[in-house]
Amino acid sequence: MKPRPILALTMGDPCGVGAEIAVKALANKAFYDQARPLVIGDLTRLEYCFKFVELPLKLNVIRSPEEGRFEFGTIDVLHMEVPGVSSLGYGKVDAVAGEAAVTYVLKGIELAKAREVDAVVTGPLNKEAIHLAGHHFPGHTEIFAQMTDTEDYAMMLFADGLHTIHVSTHCSLRQACDRATQKRVGVVIRLAKEVIELSGLENKKIAVAGLNPHSGENGAFGTEEIQEIIPAIEAARIEDPATTIIGPVPPDSLFVRAKAGEYQVMVVMYHDQGHIPMKIINFDEGVNVTLGLPIIRTSVDHGTAFGRAGQGRASANSMEAAMRLAITMAENKFYNSGGDL
Known part of the structure; x- marks a missing residue:
């Protein structure tokens, strides 16, 4: 046994x-x-x-x-x-x-x-x-x-086979925007790989959300994607070519695509970006995990x-x-x- x-x-x-x-x-x-x-x-x-x-x-x-x-x-x-x-x-x-x-x-x-x-x-x-x-x-x-x-840790919510890892959690929305830095996003992407290993996932794709509506739409609605999030994704791809990292995915379609089975692991930028959809998906059986x-x-x-x-x-x-x-x-x-x- x-x-x-x-x-x-x-x-x-x-x-x-x-x-x-x-x-x-x-x-x-x-x-x-x-x-x-x-x-x-x-x-x-x-x-x-x-x-x-x-x-x-x-x-x-x-x-x-x-x-x-x-x-x-x-x-x-x-x-x-x-x-x-x-x-x-x-x-x-x-x-x-x-x-x-x-x-x-x-x-x-x-x-x-x-x-x-x-x-x-x-x-x-x-x-x-x-x-x-x-x-x-x-x-x-x-x-x-x-x-x-x-020093480097993150909150993850788990429900219905979906794993959502947060760049920031318990802080103001203003602070959350400031915390979406290339360094922090890169750290959380690395922690997302830990989820794949510990949960034994066959789908090894990680989806990274944008911060702004439509992921900034090439700078029309904000530049955080261009200045911070995209460089973090590109660096993570170079660091680990074996893991598929996509994004920045527009936040309004991130969970729709996850529910359709495209990926199981998501990096979100702030508390409510992850908590609201995850609690809608399954409020009664959600799990909170500390990664890192x-x-x-x-x-x-x-x-x-x-x-x-x-x-x-x-x-x-x-x-x-x-x-x-x-x-x-x-x-x-x-x-x-x-x-x-």
Whole structure:
């Protein structure tokens, strides 16, 4: 039998739906057939969510991944004691919850760096809560980048077989235009090649979007394509002639052509250029990935859903999709066996 990758699921904000979607995902036996999942989080939060699944489940408290049973019906938990979590309610922003969410993530990164786990799958955290706790990161991506000393990284969204990598994400539109430089676009094209390898794609074509309407139309609607994006594409082609890189593709036709099967990997210039179409394509099962890291990190592509937290109404679809992608990436990176869940 091929090795089953070890996945560390970080629970996310205790006041949100992170515990619920982890429990619901781990009530699916298929994940234990192809992976060895464990949860980094809080025992009481996870146990509370047992009433939201039909199968009888139990918890196995572990101190390290090597103590995991990894058996369906038993959720292995690396319990992280954070003062005050047990008294938290649901659906509210709280500094204690922010501290807990960051604690879980940092432990996952530590284990992945030590190769005690093969991938980290993150549940949702609340940015305001982590800021109240004194951790001034824009989100998960920046935490992973700082803790792994990674300078060149990018966010990728995955859904329905499409991979969308962003030149910039959480910044103003004005800043996004300024960040679409030849150097940065070139870095993200190189990271897009990582996607092809880790996802085991047969279609090795990368499509690069323009920044302006009609990709600038030869300078009529802007010169960023001429001055920055086209030189980055040409340099990338010289660097790796084996990879087909097309563009700049007009943004309004980029995803139409992708859905038609012309390519699966796209480089977009800013947050909404990628997020809006990807969430239209499949909002419920989107996955967020941080590229460029020395470790594998996938994540749900939704927030803490405070309005549903603690009620049993949260969907685990995005968590399950994030786990499936993490398994594929870990197999291709560490075990070279391929295959999807």
